[in-house]
Amino acid sequence: MKAVVIGAGIVGASIGYHLAARGADVTLIDKNKPGSGASSHSFAWINAGPKSPFEYHDLNRRSLEMWERFAQKLNTDVGLRWGGKVSWEAETHRAEELRQRTKLLQDWGYPIREISSDSLCAMVPGLDPGPVSVAEYSEIEGHVEPPRVVGACVQKVSDLGGTVLINTEVLSFGRDTQGKVNKVVTTNGDLECDVVVIAAGVDSSRLAAMIGADVPQQESPGVVVRTDARPALLSNVPVVYMPPINQRERQVHIRQLMDGSFMIGEGSQESMALDDSPQHATELLGRATHYFPELAGTEAIAEPVGYRPMPLDSYPVIGWTQESSNVYISLTHSGVTLAPLIGQVASMEILDRADLVFMSSYRPNRKFILTVHDH
Ligand SMILES: Cc1cc2nc3c(=O)[nH]c(=O)nc-3n(C[C@H](O)[C@H](O)[C@H](O)COP(=O)(O)OP(=O)(O)OC[C@H]3O[C@@H](n4cnc5c(N)ncnc54)[C@H](O)[C@@H]3O)c2cc1C
Helix, strand or coil, X not given: CEEEEECCCHHHHHHHHHHHHCCCEEEXXXXXXXXXXXXXXXXXXXXXXXXXXXXXXXXXXXXXXXXXXXXXXXXXXXXXXXXXXXXXXXXXXXXXXXXXXXXXXXXXXXXXXXXXXXXXXXXXXXXXXXXXXXXXXXXXXXXXXXXXXXHHHHHHHHHCCCEXXXXXXXXXXXXXXXXXXXEEEECCXXXXXXXXXXXXXXXXXXXXXXXXXXXXECCXXXXXXXXXXXXXXXXXXXXXXXXXXXXXXXXXXXXXCCCCCEEEEECCCCCCCCCCCHHHHHHHXXXXXXXXXXXXXXXXECCCCEECCCECCCCCEEEECCCCCCEEEEECCCHHHHHHHHHHHHHHHHHCCCCCHHHHHHCCCCCCCCXXXXX
16 A cells, blocks of 8 residues: 655654554655654643543543553654653642542543642652642653654654655645545655545645645644753653742743753643743743752753644544545644554554544544633
8 A cells, every 4th residue: 555644743753654564655755854843842741631521531541551662663762751740739729720630530540649748849859849739640641752753753664665755845636536636746746645644733734625625723832942951850750830930920841851951831731822032931941940949050942933733623633534535634732642542543544444433533524613722
């Protein structure tokens, strides 16, 4: 089977790898450098915690549990680090919300628990949390480095006999009399294909529209800033969510990469943010330094705004399009958490023509209603 995968972000790269590993003849295409889209802006926290309803939480959990095996198959250190996540609240209303969320997740069977202020400090050396009304520990969460994952998948596709075309943009599709795509037109010539996978992140809707499919998105800008390299700080619990330092500001979250640099994001995993100025980067680092005094002297590095691929109703869009029976689409938020699962699902649905029942809510032909998660 000749499969053309459009988009070498973490999702397209995972799909390309899973297809190639099962013997498909894969061509993985990216209009830029692989991994340079949303995947390079991601906080890359692997989690299922703050996700609802239960069905969507469970989808994320399923993928979270697949990450270790996926990383092993890639056979290189992709920066996958476990150890969980902590968060805490001081203010009464936010504390009550955290308590309720913790209880709900426990009822869903998610390993999360309330911890004391002393335990929080013991688990995160270097943390000065201030007053703590409630704190929680989500023990199965972790994080990863998407550029390394993409690089490893691209290498595997190549090693397995596939082709990787970089700086190659897909411009249009040729179709046969039944509406199937039989040609992918790119800036580097035409490609024949049996199957096309659209995994082009925010550009997926535009490509889907070329075959008449309506896959609506909402705009979801986000900012994650970086720092210079520092000695290991978060070596026990690798992901830390800190409460707002005053009523005007949002919470910040932090993790440390293999090279010692930190990534710091604002609000939740879905929060909209447009300020990518160096001043704002310094301010976010200041909020983290408030809780981690050892960060004093660290240099903040501003990063441009990243746009999340975000379906209109915020839930994944995965499966065959009705408009062209050999075009498969994958458009999703939380693509870092979901990459192993989507790669496996797509390879089974494409190569075995399986119809995975737990994916039935996420098909492209559903009715989309705008749902925004920004807290
Ligand atoms: C600020 C921010 C924080 C986030 N935090 C988290 C988090 O903590 N945890 C989590 O799980 N997820 C998080 N996400 C979401 C996650 O990063 C994305 O869901 C994921 O990276 C999407 O991957 P993708 O491969 O679908 O898209 P992308 O990484 O955007 O890749 C799409 C690729 O398609 C290519 N392309 C587009 N059009 C064409 C064309 N016509 N021809 C050829 N190539 C094309 C692009 O160049 C790009 O490389 C975050 C995202 C952002 C922006």
